[in-house]
Amino acid sequence: MSKQAVFNVYRGSQEGGDFQEFTVPVEEGMVVLDAMHYVQGFLCPDLAVRWNCKAAKCGSCSAEINGKPGLMCKTRIDDLPIESPVSVQPIKSFPIIKDLVTDVSWNFEMNKKITPFTPDNEDVSSWRYYQEDVDRVQEFRKCIECFLCQDVCHVIRNHEQKPKFVGPRFMVRLASLEMHPMDRVDRLPFIKEEAGIGLCNITKCCTEVCPEDIHITDNAIIPLKERVVDEYYDPVVGLLRGIGILPKRNKKKP
Amino acid sequence: MTSYNTKYETHTHDVVVVGAGGAGLRAAIEASSQGLSVALVCKSLLGKAHTVMAEGGVAAAMANVDSADGWQTHFKDTMKGGKFLNNWRMAQLHAQEAPDRIRELERWGAVFDRTPDGRILQRPFGGHTYRRLCHVGDRTGLELIRTLQDKGVHSGIDVFMECTLTHLLKDGDRISGAFGYWRESGRFVIFNTKAVILATGGIGKAFKVTSNSWEYTADGHAMAYNIGAEMIDMEFIQFHPTGMVWPPGVKGILVTEAVRGEGGRLTNNKGERFMQNVDPERMELSTRDIVAKAINREVKEGRGSPHGGVFLDISYRGADYIKKKLPSMYHQFMELADVDITKGPMEVGPTTHYTMGGLRVDPESQQTNIPGLFAAGEVSAGMHGGNRLGGNSLSDLLVFGRRAGLGAAEFAKATQQFPSINDADVEKAIVEVSEPFERDKGESPYAVHRDLQDLMQNKVGIIRKEAELHEAVTELQALKERARVCSVEGSRQFNPGWHLALDLRSMLIASEAAARCALQRKESRGGHTREDFPEYDAHWSTVNSTIRKDGDAMAVSTSPLPEMPSELKQLFEEAK
Numbered sequence: 001m002s003k004q005a006v007f008n009v010y011r012g013s014q015e016g017g018d019f020q021e022f023t024v025p026v027e028e029g030m031v032v033l034d035a036m037h038y039v040q041g042f043l044c045p046d047l048a049v050r051w052n053c054k055a056a057k058c059g060s061c062s063a064e065i066n067g068k069p070g071l072m073c074k075t076r077i078d079d080l081p082i083e084s085p086v087s088v089q090p091i092k093s094f095p096i097i098k099d100l101v102t103d104v105s106w107n108f109e110m111n112k113k114i115t116p117f118t119p120d121n122e123d124v125s126s127w128r129y130y131q132e133d134v135d136r137v138q139e140f141r142k143c144i145e146c147f148l149c150q151d152v153c154h155v156i157r158n159h160e161q162k163p164k165f166v167g168p169r170f171m172v173r174l175a176s177l178e179m180h181p182m183d184r185v186d187r188l189p190f191i192k193e194e195a196g197i198g199l200c201n202i203t204k205c206c207t208e209v210c211p212e213d214i215h216i217t218d219n220a221i222i223p224l225k226e227r228v229v230d231e232y233y234d235p236v237v238g239l240l241r242g243i244g245i246l247p248k249r250n251k252k253k254p
Numbered sequence: 255m256t257s258y259n260t261k262y263e264t265h266t267h268d269v270v271v272v273g274a275g276g277a278g279l280r281a282a283i284e285a286s287s288q289g290l291s292v293a294l295v296c297k298s299l300l301g302k303a304h305t306v307m308a309e310g311g312v313a314a315a316m317a318n319v320d321s322a323d324g325w326q327t328h329f330k331d332t333m334k335g336g337k338f339l340n341n342w343r344m345a346q347l348h349a350q351e352a353p354d355r356i357r358e359l360e361r362w363g364a365v366f367d368r369t370p371d372g373r374i375l376q377r378p379f380g381g382h383t384y385r386r387l388c389h390v391g392d393r394t395g396l397e398l399i400r401t402l403q404d405k406g407v408h409s410g411i412d413v414f415m416e417c418t419l420t421h422l423l424k425d426g427d428r429i430s431g432a433f434g435y436w437r438e439s440g441r442f443v444i445f446n447t448k449a450v451i452l453a454t455g456g457i458g459k460a461f462k463v464t465s466n467s468w469e470y471t472a473d474g475h476a477m478a479y480n481i482g483a484e485m486i487d488m489e490f491i492q493f494h495p496t497g498m499v500w501p502p503g504v505k506g507i508l509v510t511e512a513v514r515g516e517g518g519r520l521t522n523n524k525g526e527r528f529m530q531n532v533d534p535e536r537m538e539l540s541t542r543d544i545v546a547k548a549i550n551r552e553v554k555e556g557r558g559s560p561h562g563g564v565f566l567d568i569s570y571r572g573a574d575y576i577k578k579k580l581p582s583m584y585h586q587f588m589e590l591a592d593v594d595i596t597k598g599p600m601e602v603g604p605t606t607h608y609t610m611g612g613l614r615v616d617p618e619s620q621q622t623n624i625p626g627l628f629a630a631g632e633v634s635a636g637m638h639g640g641n642r643l644g645g646n647s648l649s650d651l652l653v654f655g656r657r658a659g660l661g662a663a664e665f666a667k668a669t670q671q672f673p674s675i676n677d678a679d680v681e682k683a684i685v686e687v688s689e690p691f692e693r694d695k696g697e698s699p700y701a702v703h704r705d706l707q708d709l710m711q712n713k714v715g716i717i718r719k720e721a722e723l724h725e726a727v728t729e730l731q732a733l734k735e736r737a738r739v740c741s742v743e744g745s746r747q748f749n750p751g752w753h754l755a756l757d758l759r760s761m762l763i764a765s766e767a768a769a770r771c772a773l774q775r776k777e778s779r780g781g782h783t784r785e786d787f788p789e790y791d792a793h794w795s796t797v798n799s800t801i802r803k804d805g806d807a808m809a810v811s812t813s814p815l816p817e818m819p820s821e822l823k824q825l826f827e828e829a830k
C-alpha cells in the first residue's frame with residue numbers, strides 16, 4: 001500500500017465551522033496544494049481553495065499549515081511530520097469567506113491609497129539608470145502579494161491598530177516607489193501619518209514568512225523609518241532646512 | 255450604475271473587459287483613458303492572472319543591445335516562427351509598436367534589468383535573430399502585470415474580481431452585455447454594455463501535462479463561439495519543450511526558455527547535444543515546435559533521462575550568475591524537486607503551453623465578426639500563426655490590448671444608446687448555470703475533467719494521427735454528454751466543483767475545435783504535427799482553419815490567408 005497522510009482541513013464560513021478529516025495518498029515530492037486538489041477531485045468537490053500557478057509565483061494559495069503561515073504550493077509533504085494529522089486552515093488576519101478562502105479585499109483598498117509612480121520627466125527614451133540603482137527596488141518588486149506578511153503582523157491582528165497601518169506588504173510597495181530613481185513624489189507624510197509606520201516595532205515576523213525572501217524590515221521598513229525620523233523628528237535639521245541653510249530633503253540620497 | 259432584483263444585479267458600463275491579464279488590463283486602461291466607464295471582470299483576484307507567471311521576457315526590437323535590430327527583422331522572425339500562417343498585418347503592427355509599449359510600461363513604473371549604459375537590457379530567445387527580450391530576471395510577467403495593475407487601479411476602472419462570466423448577450427446582431435456569477439456568493443450578475451473585450455487567455459487546462467493554471471478553460475472562446483463568433487487555427491497548440499517532469503506533482507510546470515537563452519544545453523542520456531542533428535545553427539535556441547519534437551524523439555527512442563525527459567544544464571554558468579538571472583528557476587528546482595541547478599542538470603520535457611488559435615479579429619481594431627465584440631491576447635488568433643516565438647506573447651498583450659481598448663472605445667462612442675438585454679436569454683442562462691445543482695446522481699465534474707485531460711493529452715497531443723483524432727472527436731461527444739449530466743454538491747457559495755462543471759463546457763468546445771481542425775489539416779506545421787502527414791503542404795500553407803457554430807453542430811472549414819503586400823514580401827527576398 002502506498003503512503004498516506006491525514007489532513008485536518010478547516011471547513012466553514014462566517015457562520016462558523018470545524019475541521020474535517022481527509023486521508024490522502026502521498027507521492028514523492030507532493031505539496032500540500034496537491035493534497036487539497038486530491039480532496040477536491042475525489043473526496044469533497046466543493047472544498048474552497050485559491051490557487052493559480054502552483055509554482056510560488058502568484059501568491060494565491062496562502063494558508064496556515066500546522067499553524068504555520070505558508071504557500072500551499074511550496075510546502076512539501078515530505079517536510080511535514082505526517083505521523084500525525086496535518087492541519088490546514090485559512091490565514092487568520094482576514095475574514096473567512098469559505099473553507100481556506102479569505103476576504104483579502106482590504107489589501108487592495110490599501111494599495112489604492114498609495115500615490116502611484118510619478119516620473120521626473122515623461123521622455124523615457126532619455127532615461128538612464130543603472131542596475132545597482134535598482135537592485136533594491138527590484139527586490140521589493142518581487143512581491144507576489146501572498147499577504148502572508150500581513151497575516152502574521154501583530155499590528156494588523158490588533159483590531160484597534162489595523163485601520164491605522166497599511167502593513168508590511170505596502171511598506172514594501174512604498175519603499176519600491178520611494179527608492180525608484182525616476183520617481184519624484186514625496187510620500188513621507190503619507191508613510192508617517194496614514195500608513196502608520198510608527199506602529200511597526202520591528203519584530204521581523206513579516207520577513208520570516210516572506211516566500212520571496214524580501215528583507216521587509218531591514219531593507220524596506222527600517223530605511224523608511226530613518227527617512228521619516230530624518231524629516232520630522234530632527235528639529236535642528238528641520239530648522240536649518242526651513243531657513244534655507246540646508247537643502248530641502250532630497251529623497252534620492254546616494 | 256448598479257441595480258438589483260431578486261435574481262441578479264445589473265451593472266452598466268460603456269465597455270466591459272473580460273480578463274485581467276496583460277491584455278485585459280492594457281485594454282481597460284486604454285478604454286478608460288478615452289473617457290468611458292469601464293468594467294474589468296476576472297475569475298481570480300487582481301494580479302493573479304496567467305500573465306503573472308510569465309518568466310523569460312517581452313520581445314520588442316528596441317535595439318538596446320544589438321543595434322542592428324529593427325521592426326522589419328522582428329516581423330520576419332515572427333512570420334518565420336509562425337510558419338507563415340500568421341496574419342501579416344498583426345505581425346507587422348506588433349513588431350512596429352512593441353517598443354513604444356515597453357517604453358510606456360517603463361513610464362508607468364516597470365523596472366527592467368539594465369544594460370551597462372543604463373538602458374533596458376535584452377536577452378536572446380529562440381527564433382529571435384537578435385537579443386530582443388526585455389526582462390526582469392525570470393519574473394517578467396509579474397513586473398508587467400503589477401505595473402498595469404497599479405496604473406489601472408488609479409484610472410477609475412471598476413474592477414470585479416472573482417466574478418466569472420458564462421454567457422455573452424446580444425441585441426439583434428450586436429453585443430449587448432454579459433451574464434455570470436460571483437464566485438464568492440454564487441449570485442448572478444449582468445453587465446449591460448456597448449462593447450465587450452474578451453481577454454480570457456487560453457485552453458491549456460484541457461490537457462493533462464500543462465504549464466497553465468485552472469483559469470485556462472477556454473471560456474472566452476466558448477462564450478463567443480456560442481453567439482456566432484468565428485475561431486481560426488485551433489489545431490495550433492504550443493507544446494513548450496521544457497516543462498518539469500519530476501516529481502509527479504510538478505509535472506508540466508514551466509522551465510523558462512530563458513534557461514536556454516542564458517546558455518542552457520540540452521543533452522540526452524548519452525551526453526549528446528541532440529539539437530546538433532536537428533538545427534545545428536540555432537541549437538537550443540531553435541523555435542519551440544522544433545525543440546519540443548526533438549525532445550519527444552529522444553525520449554521515445556530510449557535516450558531520455560530517468561523520469562522520461564532529457565537533461566538541461568546551465569550549471570557551467572556558475573552559481574552567482576544563475577541566481578541573479580534565473581532566481582525563480584533556482585528556487586523552483588531547489589524547493590520542488592530537490593535539484594540544485596547551479597550544480598547539475600535539470601530534467602525537462604514538453605508541456606502544453608499556449609494556444610495560437612482562437613477568435614478571428616480585425617488586425618487594426620481587434621473586433622470579431624460580432625459587432626461590439628473584441629478580443630485580445632491569447633484568446634485571439636492570427637498574430638502567431640502556426641507557432642509562437644517566446645516573448646512575443648507579452649508584447650502581443652500590450653500592443654493588441656491597447657488596440658482593442660481603442661477599438662472598443664470608438665465603437666462605444668459611436669453607439670448612442672445602450673443596447674437592450676433580452677430577458678429570455680437571461681432566463682436561459684440562469685437555467686443552464688443552475689442545472690448542475692438540480693441533479694443529484696450525476697458524476698463529479700472532476701472525473702469528467704480527468705478523462706478529458708487524458709484524451710486530449712493522448713490523442714490531440716504533440717504527435718497526432720488520423721485514427722486517433724477520429725476517436726478523439728467521437729469520445730469528445732461522449733464526454734460532452736457526461737459533462738451535461740454531471741452534478742455538484744454543496745451550495746453556490748465559493749464552490750469549485752460547480753465552477754468546474756461550468757468551465758468544462760467551455761473546455762469541451764475548444765477541445766472539439768482543436769481535434770476537428772487537427773483532423774482537417776493534413777500536413778505538419780508548427781504546433782500541429784501529423785505522423786501520417788509529416789511534411790509541409792503547399793495547399794495548407796495558404797489557408798487558415800475556421801470554426802463556426804452551425805445550429806448545434808460545429809462547422810470546420812478553411813479560409814484563404816490574407817495576402818502579404820509586396821513591400822513586406824520583399825523583406826524576405828532581400829534576406830536571401
Ligand SMILES: Cc1cc2nc3c(=O)[nH]c(=O)nc-3n(C[C@H](O)[C@H](O)[C@H](O)COP(=O)(O)OP(=O)(O)OC[C@H]3O[C@@H](n4cnc5c(N)ncnc54)[C@H](O)[C@@H]3O)c2cc1C
Nearest residue numbers: 273274275277297304305310311419455631632645647648
Ligand atoms: C509559465 C508561463 C510562462 C510564460 N512565459 C512567457 C514569457 O516569458 N514571455 C511571453 O511572451 N509569454 C510567456 N507566456 C505566455 C503568456 O504569459 C500568456 O500567453 C499571456 O500572459 C496571456 O495573457 P492574457 O492577457 O491573454 O491572459 P491571462 O493573463 O491568462 O488572463 C486571463 C484573464 O481572463 C480571466 N478570465 C478567464 N475566463 C474568464 C471568465 N469566464 N470570466 C471572467 N474572467 C475570466 C482570468 O481570470 C484572467 O484574469 C508564459 C506562460 C506561462 C504559462
Ligand code: SF4
Nearest residue numbers: 153200202203204206
Ligand atoms: S516588523 Fe513591523 S511590519 Fe513586520 S510583522 Fe513586525 S510589526 Fe509588523
Ligand code: SF4
Nearest residue numbers: 143144146147149210
Ligand atoms: S512582501 Fe513577501 S510576504 Fe508580503 S505579500 Fe509580498 S511576497 Fe508575500
Ligand code: FES
Nearest residue numbers: 053054059061073
Ligand atoms: S498557487 Fe501560485 S503561489 Fe501557490
